[in-house]
Amino acid sequence: MEMQQLGCMSGMMLRDVEEHCPALEQLKKEHIPLTKQMEDFYELTQSIEGDEAVATRESLQQLYQQVKVFVSQLEPHSEREEGILFPMLAAHIGQNMGPIAVMEYEHDQAKTYLRKFLSETEELGLKVELNDIRTLANYAAQAYLILSEHFMKEENVLFPLAEQFLSPEEKQELEMRIKS
Numbered sequence: 001m002e003m004q005q006l007g008c009m010s011g012m013m014l015r016d017v018e019e020h021c022p023a024l025e026q027l028k029k030e031h032i033p034l035t036k037q038m039e040d041f042y043e044l045t046q047s048i049e050g051d052e053a054v055a056t057r058e059s060l061q062q063l064y065q066q067v068k069v070f071v072s073q074l075e076p077h078s079e080r081e082e083g084i085l086f087p088m089l090a091a092h093i094g095q096n097m098g099p100i101a102v103m104e105y106e107h108d109q110a111k112t113y114l115r116k117f118l119s120e121t122e123e124l125g126l127k128v129e130l131n132d133i134r135t136l137a138n139y140a141a142q143a144y145l146i147l148s149e150h151f152m153k154e155e156n157v158l159f160p161l162a163e164q165f166l167s168p169e170e171k172q173e174l175e176m177r178i179k180s
Contacts, residue, residue, distance in 0.1 A: 014163040016138045021166075023175035024159045027085065030077045037073065038144045041066040048133060055133045057124075064121045066147060067140050071114050074147075078107055080178045081154075088174060092165040099158050105148040113143040 043061050047054040082104065090100045117139035122126060124132065168176065 004082065012146065020159055020163050021171040021175065023171060023172060023178050024162055026175075026178060027077070027080065028155055028159060031155065034070070034074060034077065035151060037066070038098040038147060040081075041070060041140055041142040044136040045144070048137040049141070052130060055130050055137075057128050059135070060128070060133050060136060063137060063140060064118065067114060067117055067143075071118065074114075082107060083092075084174060084177045088166060089158070089162050089171055099153075103150070103154065106146055106153075110143045110146040110150065113139045113146070117143070126159075149166060151170060 019025075041063055044059065044066065045137065048059050048063065049055075084105065086095070086100050095101065095104075117136055120139070121136050124136075162174075
């Protein structure tokens with residue numbers, strides 16, 4: 001099968017695709033509750049970073065709980081993309097450059113910030129400095145910034161690419177695999 005390398009501009013021209021196959025539509029719909037969860041924890045990060053009265057151990061624990069729930073919801077979604085969609089699409093457009101490489105890089109970046117936030121928050125001792133709380137909150141904020149832009153790229157570039165390049169049989173296989 002011939003692989004076609006796509007540059008950024010060719011992907012940007014695919015926005016006209018209005019409807020997606022059921023599997024892509026499912027992945028897109030999964031962004032809605034994930035985005036809501038991210039917005040909620042991002043709002044708290046901004047309060048922690050901007051107001052000393054809010055930058056408390058209690059607020060950090062609240063943020064920790066929000067991020068932990070978010071990560072538990074994000075992981076299965078991310079696995080469906082990385083383990084199923086990306087390889088299927090990469091067979092058509094390549095994996096080492098272009099949209100798939102960008103998506104994987106952004107997944108890795110966001111996961112790194114989320115892991116760092118969770119692990120460093122878990123390791124905090126009893127005495128917590130204001131700067132520590134703000135640094136930790138910033139890790140969660142960075143994950144939000146990466147993922148909110150990332151979701152937009154998936155919806156406006158990656159999913160339309162998949163709609164264009166995947167055959168009807170591949171779309172059926174994608175649907176079957178992401179639902180199992």
